[in-house]
Amino acid sequence: MTRIAFMLVAVVTVAGVVAFMAPAHGRADGEAAPIFVTTIPPGYRDWRLISVASEEGSLDDIRAVLGNDAGIKAHREGKLPFPEGTIIVRIAWSFDSSRENNDIFCKLNPASCGHPQSYVAGPPKNGVQFMVKDSKKYASTGGWGFAQFDDGKPADEGVLKTCYPCHQAIKARDFVFTRYAP
Amino acid sequence: MTRIAFLLVAVAAVTGVVASMAPASGHADDEAVPIFGIKIPPGYRDWRLISVAHEEGNLHSFAAVLGNDVAIKAYREGKLPYPDGTIIAALHYSHVPSEENDKVFGNPQSFVPGPPTNVQFMVKDSKKYASTGGWGFAHFNKDGKPGDEALLKTCSPCHAKASRDFVFTRYAP
Numbered sequence: 001m002t003r004i005a006f007m008l009v010a011v012v013t014v015a016g017v018v019a020f021m022a023p024a025h026g027r028a029d030g031e032a033a034p035i036f037v038t039t040i041p042p043g044y045r046d047w048r049l050i051s052v053a054s055e056e057g058s059l060d061d062i063r064a065v066l067g068n069d070a071g072i073k074a075h076r077e078g079k080l081p082f083p084e085g086t087i088i089v090r091i092a093w094s095f096d097s098s099r100e101n102n103d104i105f106c107k108l109n110p111a112s113c114g115h116p117q118s119y120v121a122g123p124p125k126n127g128v129q130f131m132v133k134d135s136k137k138y139a140s141t142g143g144w145g146f147a148q149f150d151d152g153k154p155a156d157e158g159v160l161k162t163c164y165p166c167h168q169a170i171k172a173r174d175f176v177f178t179r180y181a182p
Numbered sequence: 183m184t185r186i187a188f189l190l191v192a193v194a195a196v197t198g199v200v201a202s203m204a205p206a207s208g209h210a211d212d213e214a215v216p217i218f219g220i221k222i223p224p225g226y227r228d229w230r231l232i233s234v235a236h237e238e239g240n241l242h243s244f245a246a247v248l249g250n251d252v253a254i255k256a257y258r259e260g261k262l263p264y265p266d267g268t269i270i271a272a273l274h275y276s277h278v279p280s281e282e283n284d285k286v287f288g289n290p291q292s293f294v295p296g297p298p299t300n301v302q303f304m305v306k307d308s309k310k311y312a313s314t315g316g317w318g319f320a321h322f323n324k325d326g327k328p329g330d331e332a333l334l335k336t337c338s339p340c341h342a343k344a345s346r347d348f349v350f351t352r353y354a355p
Contacts, residue, residue: 045231045355052234052246053280056291064234064246064354093234093354101350104343117239121354169286177283181246181275181295182227 034140036160037132037147041068044089044130048072051181054095054119061125063092065178070133075180081143082174086133090178094122127155131167131176142167142175215328217335218318220305222326223250226271230254233354236277236293244275244295247351252306257353263316264347268306272351274299298324304341304349314338315348 047066054062067075068087074080101118127150135143146163148155167175214221229248237243249257252267275295283292301322308316319337321329341348 047230048228049231049246049248051295052244052275053295054236054244054293056293057287057289059291062234062236064231066231091354095236098235100345104340107343108340112239115239117237117241119236119238120352121233121235124355166286170282177286179294181273182298 034161034164035138035145036154036157037130037145038154040128040147040149040152041087041089041130041132044068044087044128045091047087047089049181050075050088051178053178055092059092059126060095061092062095062119062121063090063126065090078180080174081135082133082176084133084135086131088131088176088178090129092124092126092128094125096120096122129163142171144175213326213328215320215322215334216331218305218311218314218320220303220318220320222301222320222322223269223271223303223305226250226269226301226303227273229271231354232257232270233351235351241274242277243299244277244293246273246275247271248273260353262347263308264306264349266306266308266316268304270304270349270351272302274301300324300329315342317341317348 044066047068050065050067050071052062052064066089068085070083070085071088074082074086096119097116098118098120099116101120102112102116105117106113127148129149130145130147132138132145132147133143134145138145141164144164144167146160146167148159148163164175167177170177173179212221226248229250232247232249232253235245235247237245248271250267250269252265253270256262256264256268275298277293278296279290280292280294283294284290303318303320305311305318305320306316307318311318315338317338319334319341321333321337323329338348341350344350346352
């Protein structure tokens with residue numbers, strides 16, 4: 001019992017440390033450098049659903065927003081600000097017309113032929129993005145660390161610098177755009 | 183070790199019993215659908231994500247498709263047919279523009295779920311539902327009321343055309 005409990009604690013601790021490790025970026029001008037999340041939080045694809053969305057224009061994707069346990073609990077309780085340890089992930093896929101579905105709709109309902117109606121998630125697109133709440137570590141960016149991974153590789157600092165200025169627009173909901181879909 | 187294993191089995195068994203326990207009757211959201219006799223599976227909103235979708239036309243909806251543990255495992259392993267015990271949930275919402283997001287982007291581009299419209303389930307039980315490909319179908323309106331017989335009769339003929347064991351949705355990695 002003790003050994004198993006210890007192992008569990010050890011595993012959780014290591015996972016936590018890996019998830020929250022964010023090397024500081026050196027800056028010459030003395031200004032407080034924003035810190036970003038540089039490691040993909042393990043197991044995020046198993047997290048529960050917060051909501052879905054789609055974006056037109058250059059993003060042209062369909063997306064799902066998932067939360068870790070702290071993220072789901074806070075979203076459901078509607079409590080702001082989000083507690084320490086909250087992680088929210090945005091996964092996105094190409095917004096693809098489904099020929100398979102449309103063909104079937106057309107066979108069943110000839111009136112629908114020529115009016116494609118079904119859109120599904122295609123290949124992954126626009127990276128995977130995370131928001132990690134740690135109000136001390138990420139104090140200079142509203143308590144949130146931001147991350148984007150493209151094919152598993154962290155996006156460059158230029159990309160990450162655009163996150164917080166945009167999320168500032170939604171400061172009233174602790175910088176989180178997505179609302180919980182019941 | 184043995185004790186822990188036993189406990190785990192016991193917990194899993196109890197969870198299973200609770201999950202399949204269908205409350206006797208009473209509230210609207212306890213009602214079973216006609217034909218297939220399926221009630222809303224408890225805890226489905228906590229299931230993991232299979233994929234997302236959008237339908238235009240009359241439906242004009244967002245869908246989030248979730249699966250219970252059996253479903254997620256089968257999807258990830260890519261094995262067909264889906265094993266007995268698989269349950270797939272389609273949570274449907276209206277599809278609305280997000281004024282809030284669009285204002286920030288400076289472009290009308292962002293769509294989000296509006297209020298829920300209905301939730302649908304596919305339950306695999308190859309014996310019980312042998313006449314409909316091994317799948318039982320269920321539809322519940324936003325108030326928890328089950329779809330009627332006429333509606334439920336439309337599920338199987340359409341799903342029979344899906345090439346992957348009656349299931350349209352593919353797993354989104």
